[in-house]
Amino acid sequence: MNHEDGLSKRQQKALQTRLNLLNAGKVIFLKEGFQKATMTEINKRANTGYGTAYVYFKNKDELFAELMENIVEKMYDVASMPFEPTTVEEAYSQIKAQVRLFIQAALDEQETMKVIKEAIGISEMVERKWSQIRARFIAEITKDITFVQTAGMANKDIEASLIARGWYYMNEQLMWDIVLGEVVEDLTIVAENLALLYTRGLYKVR
Amino acid sequence: MNHEDGLSKRQQKALQTRLNLLNAGKVIFLKEGFQKATMTEINKRANTGYGTAYVYFKNKDELFAELMENIVEKMYDVASMPFEPTTVEEAYSQIKAQVRLFIQAALDEQETMKVIKEAIGISEMVERKWSQIRARFIAEITKDITFVQTAGMANKDIEASLIARGWYYMNEQLMWDIVLGEVVEDLTIVAENLALLYTRGLYKVR
DNA sequence: TTATATCATTGACATAATATCAATTAAATA
DNA sequence: TATTTAATTGATATTATGTCAATGATATAA
Numbered sequence: 506m507n508h509e510d511g512l513s514k515r516q517q518k519a520l521q522t523r524l525n526l527l528n529a530g531k532v533i534f535l536k537e538g539f540q541k542a543t544m545t546e547i548n549k550r551a552n553t554g555y556g557t558a559y560v561y562f563k564n565k566d567e568l569f570a571e572l573m574e575n576i577v578e579k580m581y582d583v584a585s586m587p588f589e590p591t592t593v594e595e596a597y598s599q600i601k602a603q604v605r606l607f608i609q610a611a612l613d614e615q616e617t618m619k620v621i622k623e624a625i626g627i628s629e630m631v632e633r634k635w636s637q638i639r640a641r642f643i644a645e646i647t648k649d650i651t652f653v654q655t656a657g658m659a660n661k662d663i664e665a666s667l668i669a670r671g672w673y674y675m676n677e678q679l680m681w682d683i684v685l686g687e688v689v690e691d692l693t694i695v696a697e698n699l700a701l702l703y704t705r706g707l708y709k710v711r
Numbered sequence: 712m713n714h715e716d717g718l719s720k721r722q723q724k725a726l727q728t729r730l731n732l733l734n735a736g737k738v739i740f741l742k743e744g745f746q747k748a749t750m751t752e753i754n755k756r757a758n759t760g761y762g763t764a765y766v767y768f769k770n771k772d773e774l775f776a777e778l779m780e781n782i783v784e785k786m787y788d789v790a791s792m793p794f795e796p797t798t799v800e801e802a803y804s805q806i807k808a809q810v811r812l813f814i815q816a817a818l819d820e821q822e823t824m825k826v827i828k829e830a831i832g833i834s835e836m837v838e839r840k841w842s843q844i845r846a847r848f849i850a851e852i853t854k855d856i857t858f859v860q861t862a863g864m865a866n867k868d869i870e871a872s873l874i875a876r877g878w879y880y881m882n883e884q885l886m887w888d889i890v891l892g893e894v895v896e897d898l899t900i901v902a903e904n905l906a907l908l909y910t911r912g913l914y915k916v917r
Numbered sequence: 918t919t920a921t922a923t924c925a926t927t928g929a930c931a932t933a934a935t936a937t938c939a940a941t942t943a944a945a946t947a
Numbered sequence: 948t949a950t951t952t953a954a955t956t957g958a959t960a961t962t963a964t965g966t967c968a969a970t971g972a973t974a975t976a977a
Contacts, residue, residue, distance in 0.1 A: 518973090519925060543964090545962095554927040555927075556927055557926055559966080627832055632832075660907075663907060667900070668904055670884075671885055678877075698869055702874055702878075722953095724943090728955085750935075750936090762957065765935095766955075770935080771935085
């Protein structure tokens, strides 16, 4: 029989079971990391039989990938921020702000990000998901570079897509270092330094 | 009884067994990748009983780590190349050459590098080994930056260690992309673009 | 209301890999 | 030749995964 929300009692229960598994997954992944977390433990915590998790998720990877969705969305938001500066100074300050935002977004979910970092190395599926984020950022940055080149603000003897890639990697890796606590510098300092190198280069003369 | 080379027949045989295992490992790792390669298969190829590999190597990671040694050495060589330019132009061309060399070193062992990339994500031990290479590069680059800053060639408002890190990551990730065939641009073009951004920055004005 | 069909859940099972270790085999020494 | 020492082995315990036939619970039809 159908209820107000269009879901039968059976469907509601199933949905709840799925949710329980996701919640349990979150706890277990955060506690154990991706590798050490087992389906047995997740099912135990969700009060479901061993086989149940496999009804809702093809495997551990898929369960985890679903838990990543929130963060993936946030990253896409950051990637698609507008960038149309009219002066070099404006470009610099916008870039600095975006670097900060990118790293801050990761820090907002620091513990989950640590597990994601681990999972990228282990799970094909997670790796693919992260690659998509990466590709999106690189595409956006390429667009931004082409824009400032067309506007005459930037050097045209540079291959936009290549530099976009390099610049993104610089940001991503620094982000991981900060998330993992391997770089302790203040976020503002990091953003400033990266933005400076990017807009102006390391050397003095042209 | 001891022989001319100071090794008993027994020791020689043991050494040969070890070598057989390493050779078999190389073949199997290249064929299967790190994850899919099994100790069973490696022992089979080496014509040794299953337990034998564990006599010589604590586990799969350690066997692989030993196979990495060659490449690790080569990378250290690249990392410790001298850098003492006297002009900005000289700095640029030296940097460009070093980027090229770094990526070329990886391409010289492309297939092994692919497996290493995979193994970094999976094995703690391999990850640690690669981190050491990374740390070494970053330390060297930091030194180089400090040198050109002291020599008055480079801007002093930049934190050497931070920029060294960012610059290294840009190089490393591009290297992986090229090794994995995800970036197909000519090596010379890549080196030029990276070196240009690094020495001069993306934007025109100061 | 009862019978039947459908869907959710279960846990035992097959599979596949790891690392260990007591037993075996081969070499060195007495 | 006998004894000790070292190298090798493969059966075994362990630990995870993913599957599936059986069971239990809910929905639908008679």
